[in-house]
Amino acid sequence: MGGEVATLIGSGAVIALGLTTRLMSRRGRPGMGEIxxxxxxxxxxxxxxxxxxxxxxxxxxxxxxGGRVDEVDEGGRQRIYEVAPLSKRTRGKGGRR
Known part of the structure; x- marks a missing residue:
């Protein structure tokens, strides 16, 4: 039921957006296709x-x-993820840091 409602609301939003852009369409403003x-x-x-x-x-x-993952995306942003060594992990909290 929730998915159907979300689809209906999304479709209604696209239709409303299309009508709004059509009413406001003038030179220099984006059209429905661009939106x-x-x-x-x-x-x-x-x-x-x-x-x-x-x-x-x-x-x-x-x-x-103690493992490590170095990730660099196409924009050049670098992310480093490290799994704590077993000896440095806090006891009782669970999960990896």
């Missing part, structure tokens, strides 16, 4: 980020204690 293209790019980027995070979690779960 939908940007919407699609945003959704694709969000899906890609979710997949990257899920993959990172999967890799970290498989690393041995």
């Amino acid at each position: 939908l293209l940007e919407l699609a790019k945003g959704r694709a980027a969000a899906a890609s980020e979710r997949e990257r995070r899920a993959t990172t979690v999967e890799i970290l779960d498989r690393l041995p204690h």
